[in-house]
Amino acid sequence: AQSVTQPDIHITVSEGASLELRCNYSYGATPYLFWYVQSPGQGLQLLLKYFSGDTLVQGIKGFEAEFKRSQSSFNLRKPSVHWSDAAEYFCAVGRMDSSYKLIFGSGTRLLVRP
């Protein structure tokens, strides 16, 4: 069965520092991959997606992610974090034959130090 692992429950970075959030998935074929962000009391906002093609994808708010098939990873990066980026981040996987059923990781809570 497919699964998604976000190994970091919490990450704290200083404002202006770079950020990398890790995501590893388990799935036999090439999956659809997503990163969502959730602010307190709100729903999930799509940051970026990978379906096929270029393995480095650009998203909103200055985020990017790189699909590495050999490592089964889809890590999220941002070169300079802003205080408003503090939120919870979820990586999700969709199978090509049932892409509607997203499997989510457990999330990483990002704290930003002033």
Add this chain to the structure above:
Amino acid sequence: GAGVSQSPSNKVTEKGKDVELRCDPISGHTALYWYRQSLGQGLEFLIYFQGNSAPDKSGLPSDRFSAERTGGSVSTLTIQRTQQEDSAVYLCASSVDINQPQHFGDGTRLSIL
């Protein structure tokens, strides 16, 4: 443009009561999805609709849970005889079609006393 709208935003009810949660998808989106977000289980897929039909109900946790969608638009998730373990945030999402990115509403926070 309007996003996915869910109501109520919060619902507190007594154990054993029935509850209805409503989702109004983005106009023109044919696919609609329900997820549950709880502390112990994270985000779980419940059910999805393509038009008015629900090809996959496999995520519904028990027969107390049901959902319908009418007119290819609004959907209602109904939980009968609520239990404390039903306490969670219920999120609705919609997409232009399956295989397209899902856009989420702000959720309904359900608390069972």
